[in-house]
Amino acid sequence: MPKPKRNIKLQTPRGQISTYRTKDGKVIARLDWEPGFKRKKEDGFNNAQEFVDSECLRYMNKLTPRRTGMMIKSATLGTVIGSGSIEYLAPYARRQYYEHKTKRLWFETMKKGHGDKIRKGAAKFIAG
16 A cells, blocks of 8 residues: 655745655755745845954954054945945054054954954844
8 A cells, every 4th residue: 555645845934845746755944035035045145144244344443453543444445335345545554453563453353352252243134
């Protein structure tokens, strides 16, 4: 006696998973995302990246060496918010980052002090 065909359907707000059997007995599973789910998640990740970039710049502001404030302005001008890359346009920024007597490695210092807050904030954007 052949086994009855059982179709399983799992429905969630994000989409559904359904299974079915073919004539030769194979079980096929199919995942269908809810319309708009991809766009919503992409927007969440993009917003999270913008948040991370702007928060990093904001927190590094106080940690960056400053004589005239030009290096901080060079980071603001050189960074495209949402790109995931912070860039300083000042030609001396790299040397200052690695060799400054009291304020070197300011990105690493910022991560130690504020990394958890930034991660939690970004997670809120991703969760929707």
